[in-house]
Amino acid sequence: MSKNDELKKILIVDDEEDMIWSLQKNLKSERLKVVVLTASSGEEALEVLKNNTISLVVTDIKMPGISGLDLLIEIKNRYPYTSVIIMTAFPSNEYKKEAILRGSLHFIEKPFDINQLRDMIAYALKEDNLFKGTVAGVGLTDVIQIKCLSRVTSALRVKEDDKIGIIYFQDGRIIHAICKEMEGEEAFYSILNFKGGMLDSLNVSDMPGQTINKPVEALLMEWARRSDEANNQEEETELEQLAPGFGRVADQNINSGGTNQSATGTANVTEEDDMAELKDVLTEFTNIPGVNTACLVGRDGFLLDSIAISGIDTEMIGAIASSGFGASESMGRQLEKGQMSMSMIEYAGGPVMLSPIGDEAFLVIVAEKEANLGMIRLKIKKHAKQIAETAAI
């Protein structure tokens, strides 16, 4: 075996002959012992890759024929363990994001200092020394938590069919994620929703800006809550299809009394009917396990209706909640956050949720710790309009 056979091979791809010449001449150094191969197009690069074991490809992004990004896709499909550094004279976040999603986590902007590229190549080749392969039967959340516990700085590429997402870790904290057009938390939750696929752990020489500020526990809890909510929505939709009218006790009552105004167009819904209907809707909330109190309160804090466990002074709760609700709205206005849809206060004994009902009232839901928050949110969304209409607010 010759000495060259032991050295790692890198392939430079650029349509500018001067650039190829310069890199070929200057890349090798005492520290970086590599064999440098070259190609002046994407097509030629694929030929070189077919006939050689290449550890690293350094490619320009804009080339006639197969572009650098297309070459990257081909490399990741055919030679998944070959690292790729993208060189570009046209720095663009869109290019960068596209390249990251396609599998390259190393970029260098032209013109660059040759030492900078040497460092990057050395770093990428170190990644080449790590274990590679697949570990079956491991949950994505487990891998994420292990990465956090290990305080690593790296990226995790998750692939399910044609969907690709990348989660970035810095010193064990999740700082960024990308998935399709999404970035930050939304991308992270979207990646966690992948049903299975491949995981790649990658070293990153150029960490992106931070878009995620929550600890991993909070992120995983929020994802669990969203999943819970989505599952409940699906269940309710299925139930609705199986048994139309599910969860609309109030409607059933009105129908059975024959006073449904919208149905007959003439009959009057009496105040008593409205009150009963309102109670029925509030019962929808207290029927959720762990929810013990549901109050409908005017924005001025005067109680309009409630269902509560004994010992709760709902009149007082309404008055106090009015300040909290008003303060939350005022803060939203001050921060120009738009209309408030919900406010939740977490206590050691469980949460209290406040949600506007029409323009004149709001709902107070008092729950225990173990209550299904997703279900409460879902019920609020589902019944808010009905409550507003029934209470004429």
Add this chain to the structure above:
Amino acid sequence: MSDGKMLDIAHISFLDMIKVMITMSGAASAKGTLIRNAISTAESIHETDYATFEDFLAAIENSTNPITQVEGKASHQGEFVFGLAACPFAPSIGNYMQVFEKLPDGYADFTAEFNKPSKVTEMYRVGEGAGVSPFCSVHQPMRSAIADKIKIGGKKIKIYQLGCKAGSGKKGFADRWIEETGVSRDIVDKTLDNHMCCYLLKIEE
């Protein structure tokens, strides 16, 4: 603040506190807080039972009537309609205006909020157009709540707020209560010509 104008800190603080409440938690919540405060005050008033309506009027004249004790002497216009010559908050408003020339920001929103139909306007038969300033949300429910503690000949009484007049002279009419009580709007209008507040006392059957 112009030189030579005295500032009553109690008045100024109260008026500015309302402004801060509106900013911090919105007009609706601020309104609710002031109304609860007024009701709380009314709850501490002792119950009174006058033998006749004339005794009730006499108690106004000698200032022993609980309503008179919080708002001053109202005059009976006939047919149980009363007019109050001076708004009990006039000194506070006057002092503030003298110093700052206009009422604090947010007062118009607050007043509009008070005039909206709500559980409390329904319960105390106030607002519905009869509010001309945030102080009406203190004064009107307080008077009605005090009335809940008064009987005439063993019968409960109810107050209906019919109208009110701002310091600028602009009148506000509670058309809902005017209609419900059957009092002529002209009578309310005339009463407000030389009074700041107009209400009806109804002795329940």
